[in-house]
Amino acid sequence: MNASWLRYLSRLSALVAMALALGACQDSSAPATTAAAPTTSAPAPAAPATVKPASYHAAKYDPIHFKPAIDKATDQQCLACHAEVLKPSVRKASPAGVPASEAKAWYQVTSTYQGEQDTFHRRHLETALAKQLMNMRCTTCHEGNDPREEATGSSATDFGHQTLRKMVNPETTCLKCHGKMNFEVMGLPGPWEQSKATFQNNCLLCHANIRTTRHQVNYLNSKAIEELAAKPNGGDVCFGCHGGRAWYRTHYPYPRHAWPGMDPAVPDWAKGRPTESEVRFIANAVAPGEKK
Numbered sequence: 001m002n003a004s005w006l007r008y009l010s011r012l013s014a015l016v017a018m019a020l021a022l023g024a025c026q027d028s029s030a031p032a033t034t035a036a037a038p039t040t041s042a043p044a045p046a047a048p049a050t051v052k053p054a055s056y057h058a059a060k061y062d063p064i065h066f067k068p069a070i071d072k073a074t075d076q077q078c079l080a081c082h083a084e085v086l087k088p089s090v091r092k093a094s095p096a097g098v099p100a101s102e103a104k105a106w107y108q109v110t111s112t113y114q115g116e117q118d119t120f121h122r123r124h125l126e127t128a129l130a131k132q133l134m135n136m137r138c139t140t141c142h143e144g145n146d147p148r149e150e151a152t153g154s155s156a157t158d159f160g161h162q163t164l165r166k167m168v169n170p171e172t173t174c175l176k177c178h179g180k181m182n183f184e185v186m187g188l189p190g191p192w193e194q195s196k197a198t199f200q201n202n203c204l205l206c207h208a209n210i211r212t213t214r215h216q217v218n219y220l221n222s223k224a225i226e227e228l229a230a231k232p233n234g235g236d237v238c239f240g241c242h243g244g245r246a247w248y249r250t251h252y253p254y255p256r257h258a259w260p261g262m263d264p265a266v267p268d269w270a271k272g273r274p275t276e277s278e279v280r281f282i283a284n285a286v287a288p289g290e291k292k
Contacts (some may be wrong), residue, residue: 067143
């Protein structure tokens, strides 16, 4: 009995040892088989990484909207996100139903405007007159703004250039070309509309020798302005930006640049005025941004 039991245990042990040995052989051979697998084809190219567009919130805080980056921003950079400002989008009819073809916008009644109604930004950048007399770019007017607040001085990051709920500072941009003509200082008998016939609608009757250093800024084409001003009824060109399109009841205090033969005595109305244009507008000091 004992001998039979011993023989049984011996055979069982042998079977278990054989099973373990076979398992070990299979485990050790598997990596060798995998490593020896032929690689006849090139590896599949990796899928290109998907660039997730920036969110609107992130775009608002892009450095290009703040100083100093915005000072060097080009029109191409601005229009990459704001291209809609140059798309023709005038209403075919007013909310009251009046067709645009039968109504005149305020700017269409000026003698220097030609063509149909157009949008705000296009009138400053795309119209024939704008391209002829101006060299404006996005940053001529837009100097950045703090999206945290729309009121100056109310944010820890406010840089002091914004005006209440405005994307530009009207006092230093819009007023330059949309202010009231200061005819009292000029010594005119009345507003230009009443006086221009007396002066043959020719500003150069006086300004051929007075304030002759003018328009030397990088947002204007001074040569074209002077050429048109010298033509018959050239006063309309001058008046277009010096009272003819006035949005405000005040005038802009233009810098009083020195000119040949200028009286060294400063009149009372000119005391305190700058004698040079802003640095960012001086053509020789600031290179214009690339046009769109």
